[in-house]
Amino acid sequence: MTNPPLAGAVEELSRDKVAKFDHELADVLKRYPPDRKAAAMIPALRIGQEIFGHVSPAVQRLCADRLGTSPARAEEVATFYVMFHTKPIGRHLVEVCTNVSCCLTGGDRIFEHLKKKLAVQNGGTTADGRITFREVECLGSCGTAPAMLVDEEMYERLSVDKVDEIVGGLK
Amino acid sequence: MSETLILTKRWGKPDSASLASYRQDGGYGALDKALAMDPAKIVDEVKRSNLRGRGGAGFATGLKWTFLPKDVRPRYLTINADESEPGTFKDRYIAEHDPHMLIEGIAITCYALDIHLAYIYIRGEFAKQARCLEKAIDEARAAGIIGPKLLGKRDFDLDIFVHRGAGAYICGEESALLESLEGKKGYPRLKPPFPAVVGLWAKPTIINNVETIANIPWIVQNGGEAFAALGTGKTGGTRLFGVSGHVNRPGVYEKPAAYNLKKLIMEDCGGIPGGRGIKAVIPGGSSSPVLRGDEIDISLEVDAVKAAGSMSGSGGVIVFDDSTCMVRALSRIAKFYAEESCGQCTPCREGTSWMEGILEKLEHGHGTAADVAKLEQLAGNIGGQTICALGDAAAMPVQSFLKKFKAEFLRHAEERRCPYGEHAWGLDQTSRAAFVGGVRY
Numbered sequence: 001m002t003n004p005p006l007a008g009a010v011e012e013l014s015r016d017k018v019a020k021f022d023h024e025l026a027d028v029l030k031r032y033p034p035d036r037k038a039a040a041m042i043p044a045l046r047i048g049q050e051i052f053g054h055v056s057p058a059v060q061r062l063c064a065d066r067l068g069t070s071p072a073r074a075e076e077v078a079t080f081y082v083m084f085h086t087k088p089i090g091r092h093l094v095e096v097c098t099n100v101s102c103c104l105t106g107g108d109r110i111f112e113h114l115k116k117k118l119a120v121q122n123g124g125t126t127a128d129g130r131i132t133f134r135e136v137e138c139l140g141s142c143g144t145a146p147a148m149l150v151d152e153e154m155y156e157r158l159s160v161d162k163v164d165e166i167v168g169g170l171k
Numbered sequence: 172m173s174e175t176l177i178l179t180k181r182w183g184k185p186d187s188a189s190l191a192s193y194r195q196d197g198g199y200g201a202l203d204k205a206l207a208m209d210p211a212k213i214v215d216e217v218k219r220s221n222l223r224g225r226g227g228a229g230f231a232t233g234l235k236w237t238f239l240p241k242d243v244r245p246r247y248l249t250i251n252a253d254e255s256e257p258g259t260f261k262d263r264y265i266a267e268h269d270p271h272m273l274i275e276g277i278a279i280t281c282y283a284l285d286i287h288l289a290y291i292y293i294r295g296e297f298a299k300q301a302r303c304l305e306k307a308i309d310e311a312r313a314a315g316i317i318g319p320k321l322l323g324k325r326d327f328d329l330d331i332f333v334h335r336g337a338g339a340y341i342c343g344e345e346s347a348l349l350e351s352l353e354g355k356k357g358y359p360r361l362k363p364p365f366p367a368v369v370g371l372w373a374k375p376t377i378i379n380n381v382e383t384i385a386n387i388p389w390i391v392q393n394g395g396e397a398f399a400a401l402g403t404g405k406t407g408g409t410r411l412f413g414v415s416g417h418v419n420r421p422g423v424y425e426k427p428a429a430y431n432l433k434k435l436i437m438e439d440c441g442g443i444p445g446g447r448g449i450k451a452v453i454p455g456g457s458s459s460p461v462l463r464g465d466e467i468d469i470s471l472e473v474d475a476v477k478a479a480g481s482m483s484g485s486g487g488v489i490v491f492d493d494s495t496c497m498v499r500a501l502s503r504i505a506k507f508y509a510e511e512s513c514g515q516c517t518p519c520r521e522g523t524s525w526m527e528g529i530l531e532k533l534e535h536g537h538g539t540a541a542d543v544a545k546l547e548q549l550a551g552n553i554g555g556q557t558i559c560a561l562g563d564a565a566a567m568p569v570q571s572f573l574k575k576f577k578a579e580f581l582r583h584a585e586e587r588r589c590p591y592g593e594h595a596w597g598l599d600q601t602s603r604a605a606f607v608g609g610v611r612y
Contacts, residue, residue: 031332032376033288036372041354042295042337073355080356080513081337083295099257100503101415101489106600129503137340137507138457139296140255142415142487142610143605152298157612166296 010062012034017051018062024051025066038069041077045084082136089119090125090132092170094118098135101142106159110146111135113160114138114167175401177389177409178382179425179608182268188303190310193271199316200492201388205279206325208391217387219395221407222575225261226251226343226380227456227484229406236284237328238367239375247376248286249352250277250384252293252300253336253343257457257507258487261423262381262410266293269385270307274331276387278317281329284377287298288330292348299441304333326555337353340511344559347513358515358603359559382411392510406473410486413606414440417447417492417597422606429472436467436490444599448493451575455484457504458564460571464493481571492597497576498583499595501568502530508565516557522549523565530569534595543580546581547573 010018028043044067048059055063060074066076078084096102096111118126118133125132141147144156148163155166181187181196193199205213218233239246250273254262265273272426277289293301308317312493315323317331324427334352336342342351348358349371370376386408390398399407405427412435413422419441432454436442443449454471459482462469469479474485491500509523526549532538546569554566573580582590589595605612 002493031334033372036353038354039334039352042335042351046295046335046337067354069354076356077337079355081295081339098503099507100453100500103257103503103596104416104489104491104600105602106596108596109600113414136296136338137510138255138259140254140260140263140294142258142260142489143413143607144260144602145415145421146602152296153301154296154299157605159602 107146182608216395220398225382276384496591496595513527
């Protein structure tokens with residue numbers, strides 16, 4: 001089956017990647033009633049982010065086009081949820097929780113340590129493009145605090161040494 | 172007398188999340204029993220059980236189910252696995268250790284309420300837990316437990332899907348959750364109408380928390396009365412209490428619903444590191460009003476905590492030892508609500524940021540006594556003035572911290588510094604082994 005024609009600025013995206021996107025989206029769409037495709041906006045943007053690196057306006061338009069909804073809807077979702085990135089980020093994303101339970105067990109020290117070590121501000125990317133670093137809100141790991149996410153993988157019961165090892169291993 | 176365990180009894184067994192292991196322990200027996208029952212009888216048992224919502228509001232589950240209009244179809248079930256309230260970390264372990272218990276609960280609930288499509292809305296950060304749930308759903312579908320015929324014997328089609336969020340605390344609010352599930356930003360809806368009447372895609376929708384629905388198989392197997400007998404008053408069963416902060420053994424503890432808070436902290440969690448005293452305890456997630464260390468000899472039952480001036484909420488207990496700065500703690504809590512306010516209502520959008528700014532100023536020694544008074548005024552102007560409960564959730568900690576620890580706030584203003592210096596989060600900030608349903612982390 002051939003892909004439907006691309007809408008407007010979506011044409012700036014690589015054909016191969018769009019084909020991959022369509023293939024993965026088809027699987028996700030099975031979860032929603034056929035007349036409720038727009039419900040898949042979060043999964044669609046997630047697939048788009050995984051394939052294209054970030055949810056640029058073109059990726060947003062691709063999602064909107066495939067789900068039969070407006071680009072404004074895609075932008076609304078892409079900008080509301082913190083896990084979506086509308087601009088390019090580093091090769092790895094390191095997110096440290098600094099909420100109460102994490103700080104009571106050393107989370108703020110880990111955050112400050114990494115900030116200094118990576119020489120970036122909160123939300124910044126290292127000069128070599130290796131790591132984007134930011135603080136995040138509660139990750140639901142309060143018993144096993146302090147916690148951080150690295151590329152969506154959770155690391156818990158952290159110490160400064162452990163963090164150095166994990167972050168040091170990122171290429 | 173040994174305590175009855177419902178939710179955590181299989182945690183830690185090898186491969187406890189697999190269908191084979193669940194079946195070996197009698198799993199899906201409750202669904203089998205339910206299929207032979209009149210659906211209305213199942214709802215009656217749940218009403219009799221005094222099961223109350225475990226997500227935070229503590230609403231009677233059986234009663235909620237009866238709000239569905241009789242003649243409107245389709246109806247939907249949505250499981251709230253958006254667990255994001257600071258201090259709350261229990262539902263994720265159900266997904267990790269015993270996902271089939273949740274799936275069986277969903278299947279029974281759907282059968283009882285004539286629902287054929289259920290979504291588990293899980294927060295985006297729980298990628299691993301979402302995978303655990305998807306794997307279990309696939310197993311159940313492949314085994315014919317769900318799909319066109321429940322347990323392969325009853326003509327009742329049921330589909331269950333996982334819908335992963337993408338990072339927004341507000342989506343734990345049930346109407347924001349529905350908006351998010353419909354593919355929009357998570358703006359809470361005006362209520363009424365409540366979701367049971369106008370919910371997902373404007374159809375009647377029941378939204379229940381993960382822990383709530385995981386109790387359903389036990390209730391069907393053992394009867395509503397037996398479940399009610401495990402608790403007291405209007406709260407039946409056991410509950411998962413997540414204890415974090417300054418305790419020797421943090422973790423998730425399954426206890427009777429009316430368990431004593433002090434006992435939980437001092438005995439089960441082994442007390443406070445270094446033998447220090449308890450300055451404060453947040454008993455039910457960051458939004459619940461704080462208790463002083465001398466106010467914690469209370470039952471954790473929903474109405475008992477309410478009587479003590481707080482909320483048992485999500486069961487997330489956060490413990491602060493006597494070396495912690497309360498201004499530092501509140502400042503961080505206020506920052507959370509300012510970050511997570513969706514921006515829809517002015518009092519919350521503006522007020523939470525103002526409170527965050529004033530608290531930050533106070534903590535760093537730039538605040539005045541007038542700022543402390545302003546905080547009280549601000550909190551009073553947010554609570555009750557917004558579409559959803561996030562406004563109240565942001566106001567309650569501020570009001571309670573000021574009520575219980577005002578001297579500390581004024582001292583920051585007078586001394587123009589934080590008296591705790593660089594140890595504002597306590598003298599001993601180290602991670603300790605956690606015990607989650609007895610499993611060591």
